[in-house]
Amino acid sequence: MSSSQKIDTEERNALQPQHDTHPIARARHRRSWSRRCRTWLMRSPSTGPVEESSSAHFQPSRWSTPPNDTWPVEGLRMSSDFAHRPVMADEVVALFAPVPLGVVVDTTAGAGGHSVAILDAHPHLEVLALDRDPDAVAAARRALAPYGRRARVVQARFGALDEALAGSSVTSVSGVLFDLGVSSPQLDRPERGFSYRSAGPLDMRMDPAQPHDAAHLVNTMDERELARLLAENGEARFARRIARRVVSARPLHTTDELASIVAGAIPAAARRRGHPARRVFQALRVAVNDELGELESGLSAAIEALAPGGRCVAISYHSGEDRLVKAGFAEAVSGGCVCPPGLPCTCGAEPLGRLVFRGARRPSPAEVAHNPRAQSARLRAFERSTSSSPAPTGDS
Numbered sequence: 496m497s498s499s500q501k502i503d504t505e506e507r508n509a510l511q512p513q514h515d516t517h518p519i520a521r522a523r524h525r526r527s528w529s530r531r532c533r534t535w536l537m538r539s540p541s542t543g544p545v546e547e548s549s550s551a552h553f554q555p556s557r558w559s560t561p562p563n564d565t566w567p568v569e570g571l572r573m574s575s576d577f578a579h580r581p582v583m584a585d586e587v588v589a590l591f592a593p594v595p596l597g598v599v600v601d602t603t604a605g606a607g608g609h610s611v612a613i614l615d616a617h618p619h620l621e622v623l624a625l626d627r628d629p630d631a632v633a634a635a636r637r638a639l640a641p642y643g644r645r646a647r648v649v650q651a652r653f654g655a656l657d658e659a660l661a662g663s664s665v666t667s668v669s670g671v672l673f674d675l676g677v678s679s680p681q682l683d684r685p686e687r688g689f690s691y692r693s694a695g696p697l698d699m700r701m702d703p704a705q706p707h708d709a710a711h712l713v714n715t716m717d718e719r720e721l722a723r724l725l726a727e728n729g730e731a732r733f734a735r736r737i738a739r740r741v742v743s744a745r746p747l748h749t750t751d752e753l754a755s756i757v758a759g760a761i762p763a764a765a766r767r768r769g770h771p772a773r774r775v776f777q778a779l780r781v782a783v784n785d786e787l788g789e790l791e792s793g794l795s796a797a798i799e800a801l802a803p804g805g806r807c808v809a810i811s812y813h814s815g816e817d818r819l820v821k822a823g824f825a826e827a828v829s830g831g832c833v834c835p836p837g838l839p840c841t842c843g844a845e846p847l848g849r850l851v852f853r854g855a856r857r858p859s860p861a862e863v864a865h866n867p868r869a870q871s872a873r874l875r876a877f878e879r880s881t882s883s884s885p886a887p888t889g890d891s
C-alpha cells in the first residue's frame with residue numbers, strides 16, 4: 496500500500512455517524528446493546544479478527560465530463576464528481592441473484608456504485624437508494640437516472656428505515672444492503688470537518704442538518720463523559736489524558752486545534768500506529784453520527800422488513816460494526832432464543848431465517864491489490880426464511 500493510500504485508510508478508519516438524541520443517551524443505550532451482543536456472540540459462529548476500519552472508495556474523477564454526467568468505469572456508471580469503486584460488488588451482486596422479484600434497499604447509496612451493479616445484473620429488481628448525506632444523494636441521483644423508474648433515491652437515515660420504506664410505499668423488500676463507513680468526499684472536503692489532516696471546522700456531521708456537530712460534543716461534555724466516549728469508540732488507552740487536555744484547552748473550533756491537542760496528550764513512544772489523532776477523530780465521528788446506534792436500528796428493521804427469501808447483506812469496515820452485524824444476524828437466526836447454548840430451545844423463540852454462509856467473507860487479494868481500501872471489508876449475509884421452519888445455516 497502506498498503511503499498516501501495508507502493515510503487515506505487511516506483517516507477513513509477514523510471516521511464514523513448520530514442522530515437526533517444526545518450522544519450520552521445513545522451511548523448508554525448502546526451499552527445495553529453491547530451486553531446483549533455478548534450473549535448472542537456466544538451462540539454465533541465465530542469469525543477471524545477484524546482489522547481497523549476502512550471504507551468504500553470514493554475519489555474525485557480525473558477525467559473530463561461526459562455528456563450525461565455519468566461515467567462508464569469498468570462497466571459501472573459513476574457520477575462525475577464521485578468516482579467510486581464499490582467494495583465486493585461481485586459478491587453483493589451474486590448474493591442478490593436468488594432474491595424474489597421486488598425492491599432492494601441500498602441503505603448507503605454513496606455514489607450509487609452498488610445500486611448500479613445490482614440493477615445491471617438483475618433486471619427483475621428495482622432499487623430504493625438511501626443516504627443521509629445530501630451530497631451523496633445528489634451523486635446517486637445522477638448515477639441512477641438512466642434506470643428511470645427502476646431506481647429511486649431518497650435522503651434518509653437507515654436508522655429510520657421503517658419511515659423511509661413507508662414514505663416510499665415499499666411494502667415488500669427483496670433485499671437490503673449496508674455498505675458502512677464513510678465516503679471520500681466526506682473525508683476529502685476540509686469544510687466537512689472529518690479529517691485530522693486538513694484544517695476545517697470541527698463538524699463531522701454526515702448530514703449537515705443534524706443538530707450537534709463535533710465542536711458541540713468537545714465543548715460541552717464534562718471530562719468524564721468525554722473520556723468515556725473516547726474509550727468506548729476507539730481511543731481506550733489515553734482517553735482520560737486526552738479528555739483532560741481537551742477540557743482545559745476549550746473552546747475548540749477547528750480540526751487542527753483538536754489534532755494538535757491530541758498529539759500533545761499522547762506520549763511519542765505510543766505513536767507508532769498512525770497519526771495520534773486517528774482514533775480520537777474516529778470516536779468523535781462515531782458519536783456525532785451515532786453510527787452504531789444507526790446500525791443497530793437499521794439492521795433489525797431491515798431483517799423485519801425482508802420478504803420470504805429476501806436477503807440482507809452488510810459490509811463492515813471495523814470490528815465495532817462487524818460485531819453488531821454478526822450479533823444482529825445471530826439473533827435473527829435464533830429468533831432471540833434465550834435458552835442455554837447446546838440445549839433444545841424451550842423459550843418459544845421463532846427463528847427468522849438463516850446465515851447464507853458461516854462467518855464473514857473478505858475481499859479477494861486481487862480486489863485488495865486493485866483497491867487497498869477494500870482491505871478491512873467483512874461481508875455477512877442473512878436470508879429470511881421462506882417458511883416457518885427455515886433451512887439450516889449453510890453456504891449458497
Ligand SMILES: C[S@@+](CC[C@H](N)C(=O)[O-])C[C@H]1O[C@@H](n2cnc3c(N)ncnc32)[C@H](O)[C@@H]1O
Binds near residue numbers: 550608653
Ligand atoms: C461507504 S459509502 C457507500 C458507497 C456506496 N456503496 C457506493 O457504491 O457508492 C457509505 C455511505 O453511507 C452513508 N451513510 C452512513 N451512515 C448512514 C446512515 N445512518 N443512513 C444513511 N446513510 C448513511 C454515508 O453518507 C456514505 O455516503
